[in-house]
Structures are given as structure tokens and as C-alpha cells.
Amino acid sequence: MAQRLNAPDGGSKKNSTVRVAVRLRPYMNRQDEKGEGPCVRGLDSQNLEIINWRNATETVKYHFDAFHGEQTSQQEVFLSSVKPILPHILNGQNASVFAYGPTGAGKTHTMLGTREQPGVIPRAVREVFNLVNAKDEDEGWDYRIGMSYLEIYNEKVLDLLSPSSQDLPIREDKDKNILIPGLTNTTISSFSDFDKHFVPATLNRTTASTKLNQRSSRSHAILLIKVVRTQRTVPHRQQTGKLYLVDLAGSEDNRRTGNQGIRLKESGAINLSLFALSKVVDALNSATAGRVPYRDSKLTRLLQDSLGGSAHSVMITNIAPEYKYYFDTFTALNFAAKSKLVVNKPFTRETVAVPVLPAKRPREEHEGGGSGSAPHKKKQKDKKSELDGSVSSAHYHSLSEQSVVDRLIALEKMIMSCRDKDEQSVLRDLARSRKEIQELKEKQKEFERTTARLSERAKENSTELPGFKNSAAPLQRNVTNPNKQRAVVQPLQVCNLQPPQLLAVSKQSVCVKEKKKKLSDLVEPPDGKENMENPWGSQLEEAVLDQSKQKILHILNTGSFKELKGLQQIGDKKAKLILGWREIHGHFTKLEELIKVEGMTQKRFSSFMKYLGALHPDWPAFVNPRWS
Numbered sequence: 027m028a029q030r031l032n033a034p035d036g037g038s039k040k041n042s043t044v045r046v047a048v049r050l051r052p053y054m055n056r057q058d059e060k061g062e063g064p065c066v067r068g069l070d071s072q073n074l075e076i077i078n079w080r081n082a083t084e085t086v087k088y089h090f091d092a093f094h095g096e097q098t099s100q101q102e103v104f105l106s107s108v109k110p111i112l113p114h115i116l117n118g119q120n121a122s123v124f125a126y127g128p129t130g131a132g133k134t135h136t137m138l139g140t141r142e143q144p145g146v147i148p149r150a151v152r153e154v155f156n157l158v159n160a161k162d163e164d165e166g167w168d169y170r171i172g173m174s175y176l177e178i179y180n181e182k183v184l185d186l187l188s189p190s191s192q193d194l195p196i197r198e199d200k201d202k203n204i205l206i207p208g209l210t211n212t213t214i215s216s217f218s219d220f221d222k223h224f225v226p227a228t229l230n231r232t233t234a235s236t237k238l239n240q241r242s243s244r245s246h247a248i249l250l251i252k253v254v255r256t257q258r259t260v261p262h263r264q265q266t267g268k269l270y271l272v273d274l275a276g277s278e279d280n281r282r283t284g285n286q287g288i289r290l291k292e293s294g295a296i297n298l299s300l301f302a303l304s305k306v307v308d309a310l311n312s313a314t315a316g317r318v319p320y321r322d323s324k325l326t327r328l329l330q331d332s333l334g335g336s337a338h339s340v341m342i343t344n345i346a347p348e349y350k351y352y353f354d355t356f357t358a359l360n361f362a363a364k365s366k367l368v369v370n371k372p373f374t375r376e377t378v379a380v381p382v383l384p385a386k387r388p389r390e391e392h393e394g395g396g397s398g399s400a401p402h403k404k405k406q407k408d409k410k411s412e413l414d415g416s417v418s419s420a421h422y423h424s425l426s427e428q429s430v431v432d433r434l435i436a437l438e439k440m441i442m443s444c445r446d447k448d449e450q451s452v453l454r455d456l457a458r459s460r461k462e463i464q465e466l467k468e469k470q471k472e473f474e475r476t477t478a479r480l481s482e483r484a485k486e487n488s489t490e491l492p493g494f495k496n497s498a499a500p501l502q503r504n505v506t507n508p509n510k511q512r513a514v515v516q517p518l519q520v521c522n523l524q525p526p527q528l529l530a531v532s533k534q535s536v537c538v539k540e541k542k543k544k545l546s547d548l549v550e551p552p553d554g555k556e557n558m559e560n561p562w563g564s565q566l567e568e569a570v571l572d573q574s575k576q577k578i579l580h581i582l583n584t585g586s587f588k589e590l591k592g593l594q595q596i597g598d599k600k601a602k603l604i605l606g607w608r609e610i611h612g613h614f615t616k617l618e619e620l621i622k623v624e625g626m627t628q629k630r631f632s633s634f635m636k637y638l639g640a641l642h643p644d645w646p647a648f649v650n651p652r653w654s
């Protein structure tokens with residue numbers, strides 16, 4: 027029976043390292059419509075630098091096990107990053123090579139390549155045959171090589187060698203080997219035999235055209251090469267070594283891919299599994315991590331016995347040099363660097379205060395070499411230029427775009443918090459959130475008291491008006507009958523009372539009926555339905571509502587898993603999905619973006635908003651009809 031062997035060093039989890047190489051795709055003119063030049067470049071065989079988004083006159087440096095520059099050939103990538111791990115699979119050990127990176131950065135080129143420039147997969151398979159053929163007969167082992175080929179598409183495991191098959195299950199045997207019952211395993215006797223099966227199967231892989239890549243991989247493609255060796259003499263021991271060669275689907279920012287419908291759904295699944303992979307790599311490389319979350323996605327579950335433990339893993343992070351990929355490149359580099367940091371501490375991150383990239387950028391030309399000016403002044407200058415349109419600082423513009431900057435800040439925060447967050451700080455965060463919630467509650471009570479007071483005075487100052495009903499809690503609307511407890515304040519009373527919010531408009535709202543409309547206009551929402559009868563109450567509500575929205579947004583953006591779960595309608599799965607979304611996209615700029623989270627349907631989203639307002643004990647109980 028096939029048994030799983032520990033590495034000679036004992037194969038403890040501590041020894042599991044993921045070797046990280048970075049490959050930079052050649053600069054492509056067609057990917058750089060604005061002619062901005064590259065934003066990243068190699069320094070030597072292990073180091074690279076990228077423009078610092080905080081200050082374009084600085085760069086950020088990264089150190090990896092290997093850096094493959096634009097000129098690096100397929101052969102060189104294979105020899106330095108992949109070939110060294112292959113002999114292990116002939117000894118019953120497992121190995122994996124996976125290409126990670128943004129869409130369009132060269133993963134498929136690296137793994138598959140072309141007929142003229144074959145990539146890692148054909149080279150690795152050829153090498154496995156070479157190694158087996160070179161084995162000495164006298165060693166007393168027989169070798170058999172088999173192949174399986176599958177894709178994970180929308181969290182379904184599909185057999186590429188048998189395309190009509192359905193989603194396959196993933197199982198684990200008692201020796202902790204991962205198995206896929208029903209997956210085709212074809213014995214191959216030579217490289218050409220492999221080629222015969224592999225090429226047509228590759229055409230079965232799901233690809234589609236997106237804005238960023240005409241032939242974008244929409245699935246993770248996983249080639250499994252199994253080497254089973256059996257002893258010729260008793261006890262006929264048998265060992266199985268597995269090599270996974272993985273072309274991951276690209277991480278995607280759907281603000282840029284333009285994905286919709288089915289593409290958006292695919293993208294959600296891709297991003298989620300890549301997030302799970304990053305968590306697994308983090309946990310493997312963390313000295314203190316307990317459970318490794320392999321079960322969070324099919325991808326990580328499948329790679330469980332070949333990633334970590336005694337397995338030998340190589341991650342080739344593909345990046346693109348053009349500015350339009352800047353954010354993706356930065357994210358990919360941080361993911362790769364994070365993977366490496368804890369194991370050997372090879373990751374150094376530093377800034378150098380000299381602009382070293384040779385690429386001339388339009389902004390520099392306009393500035394006339396003023397590189398010595400203070401960075402914030404430069405930023406202001408650029409902002410002004412952008413406003414008056416005098417400078418086309420294209421690349422800088424793209425880096426200073428608010429959403430990108432926000433996402434970078436969020437990303438940095440997230441990375442730092444992932445690294446350093448201990449239980450204490452989680453508790454501190456929790457206490458802070460509770461305090462803020464308490465403050466918000468106090469504020470709401472104060473609003474309620476003010477409104478009640480004003481209503482009382484209004485009552486005293488006026489003869490009974492048919493439309494006026496005082497409400498003890500005007501901010502707490504009744505969901506089922508919104509008219510029931512609504513405070514309706516007539517313009518006359520508003521004018522008499524002059525609450526601070528309306529001082530500025532009191533002149534226009536002279537105490538005549540015709541002006542009523544005008545006052546309403548000032549506090550009316552864009553859809554025009556809400557405030558005709560209730561301008562003052564609505565204004566108060568709006569203020570509290572806005573505050574509450576901000577608080578919820580804050581939790582969505584910074585809350586821990588536990589805190590997210592504390593929100594109504596958010597369970598384990600949704601909380602994880604939100605964390606995943608956050609890691610990939612940065613933060614939510616508004617609550618409505620929650621709908622973009624995988625699995626958040628319109629119905630769920632509406633309930634989320636509704637329940638947040640109406641049911642959650644920590645939040646003011648009101649519902650804004652515009653949300654539901």
C-alpha cells in the first residue's frame with residue numbers, strides 16, 4: 027500500500043517553507059495606453075523595487091528567493107526555481123509549483139508557455155521521465171508514472187481528462203493523503219505520451235476574454251504527476267510521490283476587469299480561493315499558527331498534502347510592469363513577501379529617498395527636475411495641476427486616485443494587523459468598538475430628548491394642528507406602518523422654534539403655507555418621496571442614520587471575524603467572505619458595496635440593512651425606506 031513518508035528531517039510543520047520566486051513580465055506597449063513606462067524593475071537576481079505609492083519619488087524594495095527579470099527565459103525559470111525540487115517525488119515525497127499573480131501578468135505563459143517557449147509544465151514532466159530513466163536498475167525499484175488533470179471552476183472540481191464528468195469530491199485517507207475518487211489517472215510511458223493526453227485536455231479548460239486579458243483563465247488548472255515506485259523484492263514496499271503543477275486563475279479587481287454576470291461570479295470564486303490560499307500560506311509560515319485552514323476552499327483542500335508538512339513548494343509570483351497593474355502588483359508582492367517573511371525572514375522592506383527608476387514620466391518633465399521638494403508639496407502641486415488641467419501627470423494621477431489610495435491604505439493596515447494582532451489587541455479593538463457603540467447610543471438618546479423637548483414647546487406654542495402628532499421617539503420609525511409615529515412639523519412651528527439646523531433657512535421659510543415646499547426641498551432626499559411632511563424629523567434621522575452607517579461601515583472595514591459575526595444577518599460564511607473581499611479589494615467605501623461580496627444577494631442585503639436598524643440591540647432601531 028502506498029504510504030506517505032516524512033522528509034529525512036522529520037517533516038515537521040516548522041520545516042515547511044514555500045520558496046518564493048517573482049517573475050516580471052516584459053513591458054508591453056499595448057498595455058500602457060498612457061505611455062507611462064514601467065513602475066517596477068529588478069535590481070538583481072533576488073531583489074526588485076517598485077514606485078512607492080505614498081511618494082512617487084521613492085521606491086519600495088523587496089527581497090525574494092529568486093527574481094526573474096523581463097529577459098529571463100523559460101529555461102532559466104525552470105532551472106533555478108523548479109528543477110531542484112523534482113528529485114523528491116521519486117522518493118515518495120510531495121511537491122507543488124504554483125503560479126500566482128494578477129490576471130494578465132504571465133502565469134499561463136510561465137506554467138504552460140508555447141511550442142517555441144515551453145513553460146514549467148512540459149519541462150517538469152520531461153525532467154521526471156529523465157530522472158526515472160536515469161535510475162539505476164540495481165536499486166531494485168520499479169517506477170510507474172501517472173497523470174491526472176483537473177480544474178477548479180466556481181468551487182467545482184472538474185476532470186479535464188474526462189470533461190463530461192461532474193463535480194468530484196475531495197477525500198482524505200487515514201494516512202492523510204488527499205484523494206479524489208473518480209478522477210482519471212492515466213499511466214504515461216513517455217513525454218510524448220503525456221503530450222498526447224495533455225494538449226487536448228488543456229483545451230477543455232475554462233477561459234474567457236476579460237478587459238485585462240483576451241484569454242483569461244477562469245479556473246485553477248491543476249496537473250498532478252504521480253510517481254509510484256514499488257520494490258521488486260519482498261516486502262514489495264510501495265511509495266507514492268505527487269507533483270502538483272498549478273496554474274492559478276488571476277486575482278481580479280472587478281472595478282478594472284469590467285466583469286459582470288457569470289464573469290463576476292467566477293471572479294468571486296477565484297478571489298475567495300486565492301484568499302484561502304493566502305491564509306494557508308500564512309498559517310504554514312507562521313511559527314505560532316495552530317490550525318491551517320485547508321478546508322476553507324477546494325484549492326487548499328486539494329493541495330493539503332502537497333503544501334506544507336514535508337512537501338516542497340515553490341510559488342512563482344507573476345507581476346506586470348505597467349502602471350495600470352500597479353495596485354495588483356503591489357498586492358501580489360505583499361502576498362508573496364508575507365509568505366516568505368516568517369520562515370527565513372528574507373523580506374526586507376525599506377525605502378530609498380532617491381527616484382531611481384529611469385523611466386521618464388510626464389510629471390517630471392513638467393516639474394523641471396524639482397525632485398528635492400517636499401513630497402506633500404509635490405502632491406499638492408499635482409493636485410492643483412490636475413484641477414486646472416495644466417499637467418497630464420498620468421501615472422501619478424493613477425496612483426493618487428482616491429479609491430486606489432484608500433485601498434492601499436486598507437491593504438497596508440490589513441497586512442500589519444494580520445502580522446501583529448495578538449489576542450490582547452483583538453480585545454482592545456473590541457473594547458473600543460463597544461465604547462463607540464455606547465457613545466452612539468448616548469447620542470441617539472440626546473437627539474430623542476431634543477426632539478421631544480421641541481415637540482413639547484411646539485405643542486405649547488400652537489393651537490392644535492390636524493397633522494401634528496408628537497412622537498416620543500421620532501428617530502425610531504415603525505417599520506410596518508411608517509406614518510404612525512412620524513413627527514410632522516409644520517413650517518410655522520419650525521419658523522417659531524428655529525432649531526439650529528434650520529437657522530440658515532429660516533428666512534426663506536417664512537410662516538406662510540406656500541413656502542412649505544421650499545423648506546421641504548432643502549431636506550428632501552433625491553428621490554423626493556420622503557420629507558414632504560417631515561423635514562425636521564428626517565433631518566435628525568439623517569444625521570443619526572449617517573452616523574450609524576459610518577459605524578457599520580467601520581466594522582465592515584476593520585472588524586475582526588468575531589465582530590463581523592456580531593452583525594445581524596452575518597454568519598460564519600458571510601464574515602469570512604467579507605474578510606476575503608476586504609483583503610482583495612481594500613475597504614468598502616459605502617455600505618451599498620456589501621452587495622458585491624460573493625453570495626450577498628439583493629434580498630439578503632436588504633435584510634441586512636433592515637435588521638441592522640430594526641433588530642440589532644446595539645443599533646438604533648430605524649429603517650431607512652430608501653435602503654429596503
Ligand SMILES: Nc1ncnc2c1ncn2[C@@H]1O[C@H](COP(=O)(O)OP(=O)(O)OP(=O)(O)O)[C@@H](O)[C@H]1O
Nearest residue numbers: 051128129130131132133134135239242243275276
Ligand atoms: N515572460 C513573458 N514573455 C513574453 N510574453 C509574455 C510573458 N509573460 C506573459 N506574456 C504574454 O502576456 C499575455 C498575458 O499572459 P498570460 O495569459 O500568461 O497571463 P495570466 O497571468 O495567465 O492571465 P490570466 O490569469 O488572466 O489567465 C500573453 O499574451 C502572454 O503571451
